[in-house]
Amino acid sequence: MNRDDHPESDLLGAYRRIAAIVDPPPADVLAAARAAFLTRDLDGAIAVLVADSRASVGYQPVRAEPDQAQGHWLLTFEGGGIRADLEVGEDAAGLRLLGLLSGTAEGDCELEQAGVRRPVEVDALGRFVVAGVSHGPIRLRCRAADGTRVTTAWVTI
Structure with a gap:
């Protein structure tokens, strides 16, 4: 034709x-x-959001009403053989992420925001801190211990 x-x-x-x-x-x-x-990864696995403290999904509230003034937000992602626990807090430089990764290969993790990737320094226990993160959608890209590329679902902070 x-x-x-x-x-x-x-x-x-x-x-x-x-x-x-x-x-x-x-x-x-x-x-x-x-x-x-441009940031898609067709061969990678997705780690989905399984717990969100602000939405009371996966976390049991300690108080009857959540304290929004507390300033901390907890997120947990699982999938592709990894688990990523994040605490989002605010400081003078913007948002700060405290995280704990399990099931990942050491030293191979990035934070992605608006198409820009920042390397994440992960210690031998899987802990990391990323300061100066701006509001907006983010995701983590890591390599699982078996070599599989794992990307968390996007979450807006």
């Missing part, structure tokens, strides 16, 4: 060009789409 067999394809092309001029997608949507496409 060639293009001449489908004259409506010219009309659809014209509609696409008009829509791109009249109502283009916002720049931040395009940037997020490009970042998502």
Whole structure:
């Protein structure tokens, strides 16, 4: 089949060009789409969010009402043979992540935010601290002990 067999394809092309001029997608949507496409890992495993202290999922509250002024938020991800426990806190430089990884290969972890990857220094016990993290979607990319690339689900902090 060639293009001449489908004259409506010219009309659809014209509609696409008009829509791109009249109502283009916002720049931040395009940037997020490009970042998502460029940072995909088709061979990796996903570690899903299994516990979130702010949503009372997976954690048993100690108080009847959560104390939002406490300033700490706990997240747990599991999958692909790893477990990642994160505590999100706020300090003068922005957000701070305290974490504990288990089941990962030593020294192979990154924090990804808006398409930018930052290496994460993980000690021999699996502990790490990342300071100066800005608000927005983040995820961790690590290698499991068996060599599998594992990426946590995106979470907005």
